[in-house]
Amino acid sequence: MNYRLHIQLLVSLCLVLVLTLTGCAQSSSSLARESTGSDKLQVVATTTIVADIVQQVGGQAVEVSSLIPAGADPHAFEPSPRDIAIVADAQAVFMSGGGLEAFMESTLRSAGGSARVIVLSEDLIAAENQTSEDHDLEGEADHLHAGDPHVWMDPNNVMDWVAAIETSLQELDPANAELYEANAAAYSQKLQELDAWIRQQVEQIPAENRKLVTDHQIFGAFASRYGFEQVGAVIPSISSSAEPTAQELAALEDAIRAQGVHAIFISSTVNQNLAQQVAHDTGIQLVTLYTDSLTGPEGPASSYLEFIRYNVSEIVNALK
Ligand SMILES: [Zn+2]
Structure with a gap:
């Protein structure tokens, strides 16, 4: 290691320590503003999806960075010391919640700052x-989406996010309140159009084919909104980090055959080996979707609107 790199490393380590120890929002936000030379609100989002929605509402007045890079799995993410420093510097932290970002509890503790933390899906998941619970007697289907944190698969839920983001940004930065209100209204309009488009697309799928098998449980919100049945998941969990037993996999293959399921939809962020095995055993196709992350700017799902359009088109093509 050369001398210069050594010094740089020491400096960054000290910075992390200082921020952790002082934990003072005022000093760390002014530090953030000084270091970027920007008077924009400095905001951190956990996932690329949350980052895009916050940017849509924040527009020119907000600088948003995503902690988890495009293509990475939020369930398995481990932050670096640099990520912790970014959180410590932020004026606000937006996360999806519901257990999706398991790393955030210790990250916020280590960062120590008093940045405002906004958990966008908290109320949505509690309501779900x-x-x-109210429909407990109706059986297994309801349990499949109890606690599913992937609420953004339904644009109606993202409208709730937009309202929460608008309120938070207005409180943090009252000078730009009108801008946030206008941006939120314009983007909500796009989400409404997206919802109408999904309903129209889904019409192309015969009712008996509206059955979803995925790699982990991601379609709770989408299935209940647009009238699909979640037949099962290769990993029967709302997190991609769990592992299925041989019996669970055999039961899933039986269900796929018995119910004439047409495809397995797999997330771009997870290991595909087990899903490939199930697809091979049952002779059905494997279709990759973007579920927990957007793509980079060159990919087919570089914004939330493109992400939903891509996924719905793939689902319709596989099931119609
Ligand atoms: Zn997931």
């Missing part, structure tokens, strides 16, 4: 769990 309540509905599931």
Whole structure:
């Protein structure tokens, strides 16, 4: 290691330590503003999906960075010391919540700052769990989406995010309140159009084919909104980090055959080996979707709107 790199490393380590120890929002935000030379609100989002929605509402007044890079799995993400320093510097931290970002509890503790933390899906997931409990007697189907944190698969839920982001940004930066209001209204309009487009697309799928098998449980919100049945998941969990037993895999293959399921939809962020095995055993196709992350700017799902359009088109093509 050369001398210069050594010094740089020492300096960054000290910075992390200082930020952790002082934990003072005022000093760390002014530090952030000084270091970027920007008077924009410095905001951190956990996933690329959250980052895109916050940017849509924040527009020119907000600088958003995503902690988890495009293509990485949020369930398995481990932050670096640099990520912790970014959180410590931020004026606000937006996360999806519901257990999706398991790393955030210790990250926020280590960062120590008093940045405002906004958990976008908290109320949505609590409401979903309540509905599931109320319908407890209806059986397994309801349990499949109890606690599913992938609420953004339904644009109606993202409209709730937009409202929460608008309110938070207005409180953090009242000078730009009108801008945030206008951006939120314009983007909500796009989400409404997206919802109408999905309904129209889904019409192309015969009712008996509206059955979803995925790599982990991601379609709770989407299935209940647009009338699909979640037949099962290769990893029968709302997290991609769990592992299925041989019996669970055999039961899934039986269900796929018995119900005439046409495809397995797999997330771009997870290992595909087990899903490939199930697809091979049952002779059905494997279709890759973007579920937990956007793509980079060159990919087919570089914004949330493109992400939903891509996924819905793939689902319709596989099931119609
Ligand atoms: Zn996931």
